[in-house]
Amino acid sequence: MTIKIAVSGAAGQIGYALLPHLANGHVFGHEQVELRLLEIPQALKSLAGTRYELLDCAFPTLSDVICTADPLEAFDNADVVVLVGGFPRLKGMQRKDLITRNTSIFTSMGQALNDVAASDVKVLVVANPANTNCLVTLKECSSRINPKNFCALTYLDHQRAKGQIAQRLGVSANKVKNVTIWGNHSETLYPDALTDGYLVDEVGNKMPLKSTLSAEDVDWLKGAFVSTVQNRGKKVIEIRGSSSAMSAAISAADCLKKWLVTGTQDGETISMAVYNDQGYYGIAKDIVFSFPCVCKNGEWIVKEGLTLSKLAYERLEISQNELLEEREAALELIEPKLKRSISTSSSTISMMSTASEGSLSDVKSSSVVERNAILSKI
Ligand code: NAD
Ligand code: LMR
Secondary structure, three states: OEEEEEEEOOOOHHHHHHHHHHHOOOOOOOOEEEEEEEOOHHHHHHHHHHHHHHHHOOOOOEEEEEEEOOHHHHOOOOOEEEEOOOOOOOOOOOHHHHHHHHHHHHHHHHHHHHHHOOOOOEEEEOOOOHHHHHHHHHHHOOOOOOHHHEEEOOHHHHHHHHHHHHHHHOOOHHHEEOOEEEEOOOOOOEEEOOOOOEEEOOOOOEEEHHHHOOHHHHHHHHOHHHHHHHOHHHHHHHHHOOOOOHHHHHHHHHHHHHHHHHOOOOOOOEEEEEEOOOOHHHOOOOOEEEEEEEEEOOEEEEOOOOOOOHHHHHHHHHHHHHHHHHHHHHHOOOOHHHHHHHHHHOOOOOOOOOOOOOOOOOOOOHHHHHHHHHHOOO
16 A cells, blocks of 8 residues: 655645655655645746656655645645645734634645545645644544544654753753654743653663652752753754754654554654643643654554642643633634634633642633624624
């Protein structure tokens, strides 16, 4: 069987770094793959050059490369879709403007998926604002495609967190397990190494970070580590002059591999931003939120039952509220039918708390309450 993989924004930086990993067996092993490269018309010339290069690599697992500006052609019966193409954040642009520009693009992506993709297609959204782009897309096709078939990329943040810890402790990054990125792929994300994180020693023993590390290292994990991971994307842009591409491409490829091909190892979680239909950890339903996930047989499962500190819940709440605001901004542009489906299925609930921590406040902002009240009357 040939796996049909569509990549939007394929002529961009991440596309260029990602395509070889999809074509050369790194993600899909010995399976044959057909790549459908989707771009805006102005980028098709440069995309044709990328196609030549892919063919020149003579990958034994690459059966065909199709370039198109038509999502219906790219997604036709597609098994896997990676949405990298979007409207970039320009200088001086507010986050809300970015959402406005991208909501129309991702509405079209969702409609095209609904029209022609395989009903069991798996979709990874990379383009920013990744969580909300993912929400908009899955909402457009949820009558035919299960929202569980979508995720937004926070595995890059996960790997950044592991990289920071490995550097600090002088260990190999693959000895650091179960850090969790909670929330939005933005500066409000919460990198959490203390709830479930552990190190693996030479003989395979698991040593929880919270009980193994020195007080100084634990303080670092609660302080500088958090802001370093939260701001890493911005820092790369500042220094490199453009946003991370190699690391984003590798983490997108590895997220697909763990999700769809190998699964996660026993006892291991990865971070994925997924559709929260269950209110996991007391987070508002109906947003795409990053959780610790176990992957098995091509499915993700949120790891439940972790005990979070009060501080951690406060951080999750901040990121949740940002995502609720992003959803509001996206709703402004989405047709009334969809607005209704989002607002009526939405139920924001108070954050859960452990018995020892007492209750935290209700997290729903008044603007969200008002908006949902209006929308539910449409
Ligand atoms: P880029 O500007 O180099 O490439 C984007 C490409 O998308 C361009 O070639 C553009 O022509 C194309 N495009 C724009 N609109 C399109 C549409 N409607 N259909 C198809 N293609 C379209 O950007 P990049 O560096 O490759 O980054 C891509 C996206 O990934 C950006 O939104 C960036 O912010 C985001 N990003 C996300 C993460 C993450 O971890 N989630 C990390 C890094 C970057
Ligand atoms: C990243 O995390 O590197 C990117 O999401 C940053 C950006 O704004 O493109």
